[in-house]
Amino acid sequence: LVQGGTTLQALDWASGTDRWSTATSPLSLNHPVVTDSRILMASVDGSLSILDDRGKVSGRFGLGNGLYGNPLASGDLVLTSRLPDQFLGIDATSGAIRWSFAAAARFAGEQPLASPDGSLVWVRDSQGTWYGLETADGRERFRLAGQGRLLFGPVLAGTMLWAQDEGGFFNLDDKGQRHGVAGTPGQVLAMTGYTDAAGRLLVAATGGVAWLDRGSGQWELLDPTSLRQASLAGGHLVTVDGGDMIRFFKVVK
Secondary structure (H helix, E strand, O other), rough: OOEOOEEEEEEEEOOOOEEEEEEEOOOOOOOOOOOOOOEEEOOOOOOEEEEEEOOOOEEEEEEEOEEEEEEEEEEOEEEEOOOEEEEEEOOOOOEEEEEEEEEOOOOOOOOEOOOOOOOOOEEEEEOEEEEEEEOOOOOOOEOOOOOEEEEEEEEEEOEEEEEOOEEEEEEEEOOOEEOOOOOOOOOOEEEEEEEOOOOEEEEEEOOOEEEEOOOOOEEEEEOOOOOEEEEOOOOOOEEEEEOEEEEEOOOOO
């Protein structure tokens, strides 16, 4: 997906040809979000647009000024943040606000993450506090103070949220328990939500690409090349080292 001006385009991954395009609000936020075969776009003027995978608008709702951050679809709800400190559960069909949760500070604006069963959403405020909210009604299940600046994440892998802050690399479960992971090969740059046959996660960090055993917390270095950049694209983990050498690691679900 490419957004430019007031147009959102879907390009074919292989050929780069234009599959479809649709008009958007000139105040739309920078990153349309694809989730559950739907495309979500929030705008600072308070409009929320829901498109299908062919670019057809299935819903466009006015929710008052101040929407920000990336929205998330979970079941029949769209979850997003609104100034000054609200997190909203919005009916994806009618646009009605089903629930609203007020945090201790402005939300950080990162992509919220839903648990695999859809019952919980993890979200973080600008002071670094993590919240676990019941998706159905917005009730607070837990809150947990962070440990300094967020360096990586959050991403969902398995049944847990994974991230790295100044306290180290860690995962956060659906009860609000933080589990630190020792021995991380530097600052994490990217990780996949996919595992190998042994259930290990593939992680790219400044110290190289490594397998992480989720059960034991043990690391196995797959490629010790020092990295400066890594990302996920087209089913591959793509890394860039200090000499600008690009490597592709195929990710298999």
